[in-house]
Amino acid sequence: MTDSNASLFARALERLPGGVNSPVRAFKSVGGQPFFAARAEGAYLWDVEGKRYIDYIGSWGPMIAGHAHPEVISAVLETAKAGLSFGVPNALEVDMAETLCRLIPSCEVVRMVNSGTEATLSAIRLARGATGRSKIVKFEGCYHGHGDSFLVKAGSGALTLGLPDSPGVPSPLADLTLTLPFNDFDAAAALFEQQGQEIAGLIVEPIVGNANCILPAEGFLQHLRQLCSEHGALLIFDEVMTGFRVALGGAQQRYGVRPDLSTFGKIIGGGMPVGAYGGRADLMRQIAPAGPIYQAGTLSGNPVAMAAGLATLRLIQRDGFYDQLEQSTHYLCDGLEAAAKQAGIPFTTTRSCAMFGLYFCAGPIGSYADAKASDADRFRQFFHGMLEQGVYWAPSAFEAAFLSAAHSRADLDFTIDAAARVFGTLD
Ligand code: PMP
Numbered sequence: 001m002t003d004s005n006a007s008l009f010a011r012a013l014e015r016l017p018g019g020v021n022s023p024v025r026a027f028k029s030v031g032g033q034p035f036f037a038a039r040a041e042g043a044y045l046w047d048v049e050g051k052r053y054i055d056y057i058g059s060w061g062p063m064i065a066g067h068a069h070p071e072v073i074s075a076v077l078e079t080a081k082a083g084l085s086f087g088v089p090n091a092l093e094v095d096m097a098e099t100l101c102r103l104i105p106s107c108e109v110v111r112m113v114n115s116g117t118e119a120t121l122s123a124i125r126l127a128r129g130a131t132g133r134s135k136i137v138k139f140e141g142c143y144h145g146h147g148d149s150f151l152v153k154a155g156s157g158a159l160t161l162g163l164p165d166s167p168g169v170p171s172p173l174a175d176l177t178l179t180l181p182f183n184d185f186d187a188a189a190a191l192f193e194q195q196g197q198e199i200a201g202l203i204v205e206p207i208v209g210n211a212n213c214i215l216p217a218e219g220f221l222q223h224l225r226q227l228c229s230e231h232g233a234l235l236i237f238d239e240v241m242t243g244f245r246v247a248l249g250g251a252q253q254r255y256g257v258r259p260d261l262s263t264f265g266k267i268i269g270g271g272m273p274v275g276a277y278g279g280r281a282d283l284m285r286q287i288a289p290a291g292p293i294y295q296a297g298t299l300s301g302n303p304v305a306m307a308a309g310l311a312t313l314r315l316i317q318r319d320g321f322y323d324q325l326e327q328s329t330h331y332l333c334d335g336l337e338a339a340a341k342q343a344g345i346p347f348t349t350t351r352s353c354a355m356f357g358l359y360f361c362a363g364p365i366g367s368y369a370d371a372k373a374s375d376a377d378r379f380r381q382f383f384h385g386m387l388e389q390g391v392y393w394a395p396s397a398f399e400a401a402f403l404s405a406a407h408s409r410a411d412l413d414f415t416i417d418a419a420a421r422v423f424g425t426l427d
Pocket of ligand 1: 060115116117118120143144145146156205209210238239240241265266275
């Protein structure tokens with residue numbers, strides 16, 4: 001007999017903190033218990049009890065081509081047959097580095113790592129090492145992984161659980177992280193005016209996907225580019241989420257801004273644990289062993305992970321891939337907005353190609369404060385109502401939703417119809 005979701009969670013609670021290996025999965029802010037995945041294919045996830053869900057998380061981003069895409073699976077199986085890890089260079093690492101540099105022109109040299117967290121940690125070490133300065137700037141509600149320097153007014157699970165600042169981060173280190181409100185031009189200018197000479201780098205999610213989905217105001221990213229250039233600070237785009245999701249060339253292509261360094265994860269691993277950071281050659285060549293700034297990894301550039309990532313990167317380069325995603329997102333979000341209006345529920349969406357945000361408030365959404373105004377109780381009811389209907393959103397009002405190329409028009413219609421029913425039941 002297979003385990004039920006409930007019995008697995010009971011076992012998990014005994015041996016894993018909160019029953020999970022990453023906080024938001026635990027359903028803490030929406031209540032109830034998580035389900036356990038048995039398998040996934042295309043736009044769908046099945047739990048261990050055989051229930052099917054249309055999945056709008058896609059493993060938190062990587063599955064842009066759909067779950068278990070046959071070309072990705074076969075690349076992984078073929079590569080695995082030759083060995084899982086070598087500890088010496090392999091050709092797929094070189095293919096991956098060349099592919100990333102070709103698709104993201106601001107990346108002249110890249111280094112592969114194993115997660116988004118590793119990528120961002122390494123990027124700020126490089127920023128500090130290269131500039132000889134200590135302070136970094138981040139934005140409220142942005143999440144850049146769980147590195148000490150980033151758990152200051154952080155988004156994602158930290159925000160969902162009401163823990164944007166974590167115990168265990170020494171205050172002398174946290175003091176070196178300066179925070180700004182996203183989309184506030186004047187606050188950024190004032191901070192650089194006062195402390196610009198001490199700032200090693202500014203790191204930003206160019207579209208904030210860890211406080212739901214907040215788009216940059218027109219000219220805001222250009223403004224940050226200019227401030228960093230004027231004050232000798234490095235501009236770091238954290239494209240772990242937006243990279244290869246909002247356009248083939250990421251948010252930097254969409255908004256026409258060239259950062260000094262960028263971080264990636266999720267899609268470039270196709271579902272395997274992969275991250276990368278890259279940027280200006282003169283900076284990246286300061287990383288060991290080319291230069292003195294140390295960063296290393298036993299499994300970095302793992303051949304099986306590279307194979308999954310490269311297969312995914314091949315799929316997303318096909319003609320029309322992003323056009324189809326963009327159209328599907330508009331179709332879905334327009335349908336959800338219309339259904340909410342019909343039910344008299346204040347509701348709005350934000351969108352950028354294959355990522356979008358749902359808000360239980362009237363909008364427009366231009367800031368972190370706006371995003372926090374979304375009615376969390378309504379979201380909770382909506383989340384559970386949709387789950388019952390077989391549609392899975394992130395179990396948090398502060399996470400972006402993701403669409404894949406495998407979501408069909410029928411899946412989107414099913415979702416809109418389910419939402420129309422659920423909107424009608426909300427208090
Ligand atoms: N940066 C951003 C923008 C992210 O969204 C995330 C994860 N959601 C990270 C960094 C951390 O990546 P990982 O979870 O792979 O460590």
